[in-house]
Amino acid sequence: MQVGPKRDLIKGSSSYLLLSLLERQPMYGYQIVKELTTRSQGYFKFKEGTLYPALHRLEESGLISGRWQMLPNGRQRRYYHLTEKGEAKLALEKSQWQDFLTAINLTLQPGTSRP
Amino acid sequence: MIPELSQYLEKIRHKAKLEDDDGSAIISELEAHIEDKLQELTEAGLSKEEAMHTCLGEMGSTRLVARHIYEAYSQGTWKQVLLAAMPHILFGLLFVLNWWHYPGWLFIVLMAIFATAIYGWWRGKPTWAFSWLGYSLVPVLCVGGLLLYLPRGWSLLALPVYFPLALWWLYRIIAHTSRRDWIFSSLMLLPLPIMLGWFLAISPNGKLTEYSLQRVDYFAPWIGMSFMAMALTIAAFIRLRQRRLRIGLLAVSGCLTLTLVVYYGTGRLNTLTFLGLLIVMWGVLLVPLLERRLRSGRLLIWKHKDTPATT
Numbered sequence: 303m304q305v306g307p308k309r310d311l312i313k314g315s316s317s318y319l320l321l322s323l324l325e326r327q328p329m330y331g332y333q334i335v336k337e338l339t340t341r342s343q344g345y346f347k348f349k350e351g352t353l354y355p356a357l358h359r360l361e362e363s364g365l366i367s368g369r370w371q372m373l374p375n376g377r378q379r380r381y382y383h384l385t386e387k388g389e390a391k392l393a394l395e396k397s398q399w400q401d402f403l404t405a406i407n408l409t410l411q412p413g414t415s416r417p
Numbered sequence: 418m419i420p421e422l423s424q425y426l427e428k429i430r431h432k433a434k435l436e437d438d439d440g441s442a443i444i445s446e447l448e449a450h451i452e453d454k455l456q457e458l459t460e461a462g463l464s465k466e467e468a469m470h471t472c473l474g475e476m477g478s479t480r481l482v483a484r485h486i487y488e489a490y491s492q493g494t495w496k497q498v499l500l501a502a503m504p505h506i507l508f509g510l511l512f513v514l515n516w517w518h519y520p521g522w523l524f525i526v527l528m529a530i531f532a533t534a535i536y537g538w539w540r541g542k543p544t545w546a547f548s549w550l551g552y553s554l555v556p557v558l559c560v561g562g563l564l565l566y567l568p569r570g571w572s573l574l575a576l577p578v579y580f581p582l583a584l585w586w587l588y589r590i591i592a593h594t595s596r597r598d599w600i601f602s603s604l605m606l607l608p609l610p611i612m613l614g615w616f617l618a619i620s621p622n623g624k625l626t627e628y629s630l631q632r633v634d635y636f637a638p639w640i641g642m643s644f645m646a647m648a649l650t651i652a653a654f655i656r657l658r659q660r661r662l663r664i665g666l667l668a669v670s671g672c673l674t675l676t677l678v679v680y681y682g683t684g685r686l687n688t689l690t691f692l693g694l695l696i697v698m699w700g701v702l703l704v705p706l707l708e709r710r711l712r713s714g715r716l717l718i719w720k721h722k723d724t725p726a727t728t
Contacts, residue, residue, distance in 0.1 A: 330449070332449070332454060349476065349477030349478075349481060350450065350475050350476050351429075351481070351485070352477055352481065352482060352485045354446050354447060354486070354489075355486050355488065355489030355490070358489045358490065359489050362489075377452070378449065379449055380442075380445075380446050380449070
């Protein structure tokens with residue numbers, strides 16, 4: 303869903319990002335896009351129409367669940383929330399990402415290894 | 418709804434080949450997303466036209482969004498895999514286990530196939546129903562075969578009537594099934610060239626004789642194997658998400674199965690017959706696409722004629 307040079311770096315992390323965003327509260331699609339842009343300070347930019355197929359895949363895997371809600375103005379929105387399976391998956395992915403980032407930081411720090 | 422927005426959503430629905438249930442839900446979500454964004458952009462001071470242009474640009478092209486949707490929604494479940502592969506498995510078992518000798522088994526298998534095909538058609542032609550529909554075309558071929566047994570004069574009279582009628586009926590079925598997606602029509606027609614190949618291998622003069630039935634006995638394991646190969650093809654087809662891979666799978670698997678028919682029908686099928694069968698196979702795969710293209714072209718011409726001239 304990402305365009306530009308960061309594409310390959312981000313490709314494998316899109317489900318982790320979506321699960322992280324839904325960790326605090328249920329959200330609808332447009333809210334997810336805005337929250338992602340705000341939290342990443344505009345780093346993650348993607349074609350917004352591709353968000354919904356990604357959400358569908360997570361829903362199909364049982365990691366999130368969606369529910370239509372009627373708004374006072376008569377419009378409908380589909381809110382997504384994490385399932386128990388999604389919470390467990392998020393915890394696992396979080397731990398893996400933290401290990402990965404620690405390893406990257408250690409590798410990039412100059413002069414820390416001994417001959 | 419704004420015409421530009423409805424056109425955008427309709428194009429996505431059409432290109433993503435969405436089924437009604439999935440289609441309505443995802444199109445409603447996209448619509449809600451775009452309306453939220455339009456409202457925000459117009460409140461920020463953009464004109465309606467500017468807001469729409471920005472919004473649709475950030476949503477992505479209809480081709481990109483439709484491709485992502487197709488890949489997310491197209492994969493069938495394992496239950497659908499089993500249902501779709503079942504007619505090929507049943508036909509395969511008829512030959513592998515030599516059940517074709519017993520009229521009872523033949524009757525049961527054929528009845529199961531017709532009943533399931535009718536049920537699938539009645540239930541709105543779900544993906545799994547197309548492989549069953551293909552086998553329900555077999556009686557049309559059988560009627561053509563039976564006409565060969567008429568006295569010579571009668572055959573010459575009946576065949577010119579039969580061929581246009583059979584082709585018209587086949588065209589109607591293809592036109593009807595390709596409305597949803599031409600690739601499913603190709604899937605439906607896939608067994609026909611394989612069956613034709615085996616028929617030619619056992620009876621090159623076009624008539625079933627005692628000797629032909631002996632040949633069926635001889636070829637039975639390979640006939641069964643070719644149906645099992647089709648069952649595997651269908652299983653992979655249902656599980657694949659990418660459309661290009663699905664088309665490639667049908668083309669490659671169809672040609673490989675035909676090669677198997679020709680290889681084991683050695684002495685009966687020469688190179689010329691093989692090339693003829695390959696052409697039939699490509700025709701089977703591409704006729705539904707051609708029908709769709711012709712239909713959309715015709716619709717475009719009609720729309721063009723209906724549009725009043727603008728200055």
